[in-house]
Amino acid sequence: MTIDFIINQFTEIIGNFPVAAFLVACASVGGLLFVLMALNAMVAVYVERKVSAFMMDRLGPMGQGPGLHAGKWGILQTFADAIKLLIKEDTIPKSADQILFKVAPFIIFIGAIIGLSALPFSSSIQAVDLNVGVFYIIAAGSIGVIGIVMAGWASNNKWSLYGAMRSAAQIISYEIPAGLSIIVPIMMSGTMNLQNLIEYQSGSIFGIFPNWIMFQNPFAFLAFFIFFISAVAETNRTPFDIPEAESELVAGWMTEYSGFRWAVFFLSEYANMFVVSGLAVAGFMGGWLSPIPGFLNSPVLGLFWFFGKVSFLIFVMMWFRWTFPRLRVDQLMYVCWKVFIPIAMLNIFGVGIWKLIFG
Amino acid sequence: MSKYFTNIYDTVNTLWTGMRITFRHMMNIKKDNVTLQYPEERWPRPERDIGFELEDYNVIRTRLHVDIDDCIGCFRCEKACPVDCIKIDTIKAGRGEDIPEVAHTGETSNGTKKGFVVSRFTIDMSECCYCNLCTYPCPEECIFMVGGPHSSKHPIDYEFSEVDRNDLIYQFAKKLTPKQRNDLQQPKEKAKA
Ligand code: SF4
Numbered sequence: 211m212t213i214d215f216i217i218n219q220f221t222e223i224i225g226n227f228p229v230a231a232f233l234v235a236c237a238s239v240g241g242l243l244f245v246l247m248a249l250n251a252m253v254a255v256y257v258e259r260k261v262s263a264f265m266m267d268r269l270g271p272m273g274q275g276p277g278l279h280a281g282k283w284g285i286l287q288t289f290a291d292a293i294k295l296l297i298k299e300d301t302i303p304k305s306a307d308q309i310l311f312k313v314a315p316f317i318i319f320i321g322a323i324i325g326l327s328a329l330p331f332s333s334s335i336q337a338v339d340l341n342v343g344v345f346y347i348i349a350a351g352s353i354g355v356i357g358i359v360m361a362g363w364a365s366n367n368k369w370s371l372y373g374a375m376r377s378a379a380q381i382i383s384y385e386i387p388a389g390l391s392i393i394v395p396i397m398m399s400g401t402m403n404l405q406n407l408i409e410y411q412s413g414s415i416f417g418i419f420p421n422w423i424m425f426q427n428p429f430a431f432l433a434f435f436i437f438f439i440s441a442v443a444e445t446n447r448t449p450f451d452i453p454e455a456e457s458e459l460v461a462g463w464m465t466e467y468s469g470f471r472w473a474v475f476f477l478s479e480y481a482n483m484f485v486v487s488g489l490a491v492a493g494f495m496g497g498w499l500s501p502i503p504g505f506l507n508s509p510v511l512g513l514f515w516f517f518g519k520v521s522f523l524i525f526v527m528m529w530f531r532w533t534f535p536r537l538r539v540d541q542l543m544y545v546c547w548k549v550f551i552p553i554a555m556l557n558i559f560g561v562g563i564w565k566l567i568f569g
Numbered sequence: 570m571s572k573y574f575t576n577i578y579d580t581v582n583t584l585w586t587g588m589r590i591t592f593r594h595m596m597n598i599k600k601d602n603v604t605l606q607y608p609e610e611r612w613p614r615p616e617r618d619i620g621f622e623l624e625d626y627n628v629i630r631t632r633l634h635v636d637i638d639d640c641i642g643c644f645r646c647e648k649a650c651p652v653d654c655i656k657i658d659t660i661k662a663g664r665g666e667d668i669p670e671v672a673h674t675g676e677t678s679n680g681t682k683k684g685f686v687v688s689r690f691t692i693d694m695s696e697c698c699y700c701n702l703c704t705y706p707c708p709e710e711c712i713f714m715v716g717g718p719h720s721s722k723h724p725i726d727y728e729f730s731e732v733d734r735n736d737l738i739y740q741f742a743k744k745l746t747p748k749q750r751n752d753l754q755q756p757k758e759k760a761k762a
């Protein structure tokens with residue numbers, strides 16, 4: 211189900227109005243992606259609160275939901291949060307740069323949603339099937355940093371500016387190992403199209419193991435971890451959350467934001483998590499392929515496998531967040547430049563040799 | 570160079586240890602949970618051991634309670650209260666007469682015959698200063714602080730916060746409908762006339 215498909219249908223059923231067809235297709239797909247984004251944030255926030263609570267031997271939200279305060283797991287907590295955020299006052303500091311301050315959240319939001327539009331949810335469900343999908347998602351991920359720097363600068367607040375600077379330094383640094391390690395699957399499959407990349411991973415190793423890129427050779431296995439950890443760093447999540455380190459910077463570049471604009475930041479953060487996890491799943495973990503080779507593979511079940519794998523990776527991100535302490539700025543740079551980049555480069559080299567020897 | 574690799578190894582190893590611990594805690598949440606869902610669950614109250622027999626220890630001050638069936642409506646507690654937070658209204662009734670319609674018993678548990686129906690008995694606990702002065706003059710010992718020496722009559726109660734301040738005005742008298750009130754006042758007027 212791509213945009214092209216909707217445009218074709220429109221042309222067939224209603225007639226040849228290319229502009230209208232394009233607008234309708236974009237609006238409907240964009241709306242669906244937005245719904246996905248909102249649902250993802252709703253569920254992920256709830257799960258995150260529960261996971262964090264359970265890891266700390268607490269119970270987490272319990273009050274909201276069916277059977278108010280009767281110990282029924284607070285299922286409606288995020289709905290309550292969303293309503294609270296939407297009806298909050300939208301404060302804009304007097305000395306802030308009025309235009310940039312208002313625009314910044316939406317630039318971050320755009321960065322997140324256009325990344326989402328290239329993800330292959332299943333063999334037939336994808337907003338746009340790009341032949342440079344991998345490249346596109348990596349590039350879309352970098353748009354966010356513009357919004358972050360904008361927000362930090364426009365707030366006219368030292369915490370915001372510090373946070374934005376740190377975020378820029380961090381995202382730009384970690385894009386290099388992420389990019390270098392996503393080259394590994396591209397080298398192995400010889401394509402940047404996400405659908406082809408996933409199809410390349412069908413089949414099995416020794417008849418039992420799934421033929422996922424991360425299991426095909428040791429270098430790819432390493433590359434997966436480097437990519438995933440760099441992706442965590444790119445989404446500004448703990449242990450790489452120095453841009454919004456609560457104990458140092460109040461809330462980093464989000465300090466001056468409130469209400470709906472702040473909600474947009476939040477939505478984008480969780481959408482970004484989804485996008486990077488989706489890319490990791492498509493590039494290394496066989497996308498919508500079933501983990502048991504040749505078992506239960508179909509376009510609809512593909513949706514299930516894809517979301518299952520992405521949810522697992524998002525859970526691992528939460529697991530990281532509630533286990534590890536925050537890195538210091540110098541440690542952050544050390545990990546990136548002195549550990550990840552050399553290993554990622556060696557990986558590329560190793561995969562090249564492997565391709566030569568084993569085909 | 571070897572330091573570099575041992576560093577990486579140590580990092581991965583220790584991080585994995587940490588992740589195992591948090592995962593274990595997450596899985597064992599049923600057993601490890603320390604949160605108490607307060608209004609539904611409470612810690613068990615520890616056994617009281619204050620070095621006295623409860624019977625002898627007569628100055629416990631928790632909150633007031635009135636056994637309205639024993640109250641003869643003598644106003645002594647109201648007069649004793651230094652902050653005037655006890656408000657009592659009475660309606661004259663036949664001495665020692667049971668009035669079943671308003672669940673009024675004619676005699677107290679001490680055998681005293683009542684001459685009044687207590688139509689209003691409120692104590693504003695937000696004004697009460699817990700001086701305990703109202704409990705001494707009561708001839709029937711029906712107004713008392715709960716718990717302590719009176720724990721046989723009423724269990725101790727120290728959680729009486731309320732959302733609305735008006736809920737702190739405790740109503741002890743039996744609720745009377747306007748009609749019942751009228752009926753109770755009627756005979757008196759007849760006797761006068
Ligand atoms: S304890 Fe003191 S203040 Fe409270 S009702 Fe009795 S006499 Fe009044």
Ligand code: SF4
Binds near residue numbers: 643646647
């Ligand atoms: S002193 Fe005792 S009997 Fe008299 S009105 Fe007060 S509570 Fe009732």
